[in-house]
Amino acid sequence: MSTKASRSAARLMLAPAVILLLGWMLVPLTMTLIFSFQRYLPLRGGFQGWVGFENYVRFVTSSAFWPSVQATVIIVGGVLLITVTLGILLAILLDQPMWGQGMVRILVIAPFFVMPTVSGLVWKNMFMDPNNGLLSHLWRSFGADPIIWLSDVSMLSIVLIVSWQWLPFATLILLTAIQSLDSEQLEAAEMDGAPVLSRFWHIILPHLSRAITIVILIQTIFLLAIFAEIFVTTQGAFGTRTLTYLIFQRVLESQNVGLGSAGGIYAVILANIFALLLMRIVGKNLDR
Amino acid sequence: MARSVTLQRKSFNTLIAWIIGLLLFFPILWTILTSFKTEAQAIADPPVWFFFDWTLENYRVVQERSNYSRFLWNSIIIAGGSTILGMIIAIPAAWSMAFVPSNRTKDILLWMLSTKMLPAVGVLYPIYLIFIQLGLLDTRVGLTIVLMLLNLPIMVWMLYTYFKEIPGEILEAARMDGAGLKEEILYVLTPMAIPGIASTMLLNIILAWNEAFWTLNLTAARAAPLTAFIASYSSPEGLFYAKLSAASTMAIAPILILGWFSQKQLVRGLTFGAVK
Numbered sequence: 001m002s003t004k005a006s007r008s009a010a011r012l013m014l015a016p017a018v019i020l021l022l023g024w025m026l027v028p029l030t031m032t033l034i035f036s037f038q039r040y041l042p043l044r045g046g047f048q049g050w051v052g053f054e055n056y057v058r059f060v061t062s063s064a065f066w067p068s069v070q071a072t073v074i075i076v077g078g079v080l081l082i083t084v085t086l087g088i089l090l091a092i093l094l095d096q097p098m099w100g101q102g103m104v105r106i107l108v109i110a111p112f113f114v115m116p117t118v119s120g121l122v123w124k125n126m127f128m129d130p131n132n133g134l135l136s137h138l139w140r141s142f143g144a145d146p147i148i149w150l151s152d153v154s155m156l157s158i159v160l161i162v163s164w165q166w167l168p169f170a171t172l173i174l175l176t177a178i179q180s181l182d183s184e185q186l187e188a189a190e191m192d193g194a195p196v197l198s199r200f201w202h203i204i205l206p207h208l209s210r211a212i213t214i215v216i217l218i219q220t221i222f223l224l225a226i227f228a229e230i231f232v233t234t235q236g237a238f239g240t241r242t243l244t245y246l247i248f249q250r251v252l253e254s255q256n257v258g259l260g261s262a263g264g265i266y267a268v269i270l271a272n273i274f275a276l277l278l279m280r281i282v283g284k285n286l287d288r
Numbered sequence: 289m290a291r292s293v294t295l296q297r298k299s300f301n302t303l304i305a306w307i308i309g310l311l312l313f314f315p316i317l318w319t320i321l322t323s324f325k326t327e328a329q330a331i332a333d334p335p336v337w338f339f340f341d342w343t344l345e346n347y348r349v350v351q352e353r354s355n356y357s358r359f360l361w362n363s364i365i366i367a368g369g370s371t372i373l374g375m376i377i378a379i380p381a382a383w384s385m386a387f388v389p390s391n392r393t394k395d396i397l398l399w400m401l402s403t404k405m406l407p408a409v410g411v412l413y414p415i416y417l418i419f420i421q422l423g424l425l426d427t428r429v430g431l432t433i434v435l436m437l438l439n440l441p442i443m444v445w446m447l448y449t450y451f452k453e454i455p456g457e458i459l460e461a462a463r464m465d466g467a468g469l470k471e472e473i474l475y476v477l478t479p480m481a482i483p484g485i486a487s488t489m490l491l492n493i494i495l496a497w498n499e500a501f502w503t504l505n506l507t508a509a510r511a512a513p514l515t516a517f518i519a520s521y522s523s524p525e526g527l528f529y530a531k532l533s534a535a536s537t538m539a540i541a542p543i544l545i546l547g548w549f550s551q552k553q554l555v556r557g558l559t560f561g562a563v564k
Contacts, residue, residue: 029414031411096301115515122536214562264409285561
């Protein structure tokens with residue numbers, strides 16, 4: 001249908017985006033890969049020779065590695081559990097008839113638009129501060145000792161802050177998915193006397209399964225990379241040093257570029273596993 | 289279409305939903321309220337809610353002491369610049385894939401998506417090094433380019449899904465009437481594509497405004513946008529809650545307002561068209 005001329009014009013229009021993204025991906029990634037095989041300490045003598053896979057071995061055998069994997073799994077897993085579960089319930093609730101539905105939706109979605117450094121600092125100081133935080137006031141008003149959130153229950157605190165940011169995302173996507181559900185089917189089930197729970201299990205949940213998978217995959221990719229929330233609260237102390245934060249410290253704080261780069265390659269591989277799963281779903285969607 | 293429910297159930301839904309909604313919104317509301325208090329009132333126990341002497345003092349102090357408007361200006365330049373630059377590159381790319389698809393279009397789209405999944409920390413040092421070499425560290429130009437590249441896949445994808453919805457018959461009709469490629473784009477496609485382009489820009493401004501990995505790591509005093517300005521409050525001296533709140537309120541207000549207009553586009557943009 002399209003002429004030869006329009007085809008080559010189309011290629012020309014596509015070229016800048018492809019070339020830029022190719023460069024953005026290949027150049028730094030190749031550099032990271034090269035660094036990862038070097039002993040490279042910019043502040044202490046610079047390049048000190050090729051070391052093969054030594055950095056890769058040292059990164060996973062260092063005492064900081066397993067705790068950082070644990071912290072990453074707890075944060076990603078905890079936030080997913082909270083946001084997906086509450087997101088499903090909230091999406092079902094917001095789909096019900098009520099007064100002021102649009103306004104409630106705005107209130108629920110708002111946290112997603114708050115920049116990560118603001119939400120980190122607002123929660124850290126105004127809510128979780130052991131002396132002046134609102135939660136401490138609340139605890140004291142019940143006669144209890146305030147919790148020292150970001151050091152005594154540091155992981156829970158981070159999970160709560162990040163969940164607050166991502167619950168709107170899960171809710172919004174699941175709500176969009178629920179609204180495409182055929183309400184006649186639900187009404188028919190309701191009239192047949194199917195109890196609420198069975199309607200949930202047999203109609204709503206199966207309908208949502210694809211949207212839930214997408215929420216899980218997209219959130220996992222973003223949650224693996226959370227940075228600012230930790231940077232402004234604990235700075236990786238009290239067991240909150242995730243894999244991303246550990247690599248950041250190796251590269252920029254202790255300037256051990258070789259070691260950090262090996263960690264970076266691990267992070268790239270990890271993210272790609274989830275990215276491949278996500279792309280298979282998105283790709284199927286393109287064919288329809 | 290609306291499901292019929294009893295008044296009782298509707299009231300119950302309304303009550304529960306509003307309680308949850310207000311609870312989730314509360315940290316933002318509390319930040320806004322605190323920004324109008326004095327520092328003493330900001331940490332008062334029991335807390336003061338609405339009945340205090342509202343003051344704009346904090347806003348004045350934040351502006352005077354830290355030159356807030358410079359950070360705001362950096363945020364506007366970086367978010368706006370990366371969006372405009374990105375659109376100039378993304379619109380032709382999305383247009384060509386939507387209207388002149390080849391058998392590699394799908395692969396190219398998926399590959400673009402995969403570049404978005406690259407963990408930033410994996411390429412932190414190379415980018416840092418390139419920035420030093422090119423003199424881009426702590427410059428608005430450098431950050432604008434990085435944020436443009438970071439969000440380019442989302443822009444292309446979102447535009448692609450919008451352009452795909454423009455029916456091909458209209459193009460054919462225009463061609464029959466003798467319209468060339470230029471007329472086709474200018475008079476037929478552009479008017480139909482404007483809503484999609486506007487939504488894409490809106491979402492992109494939000495994402496760029498809130499980006500907090502590269503903005504924290506690639507800027508210092510000169511080019512720092514609001515994300516980095518707020519982060520400077522993480523090591524406090526003395527009483528500062530009211531000032532932190534004032535600075536935070538100013539940093540999030542524009543995006544909260546833009547965000548409320550972009551709920552639908554958010555879903556499409558962030559799920560790469562997989563949920564509409």
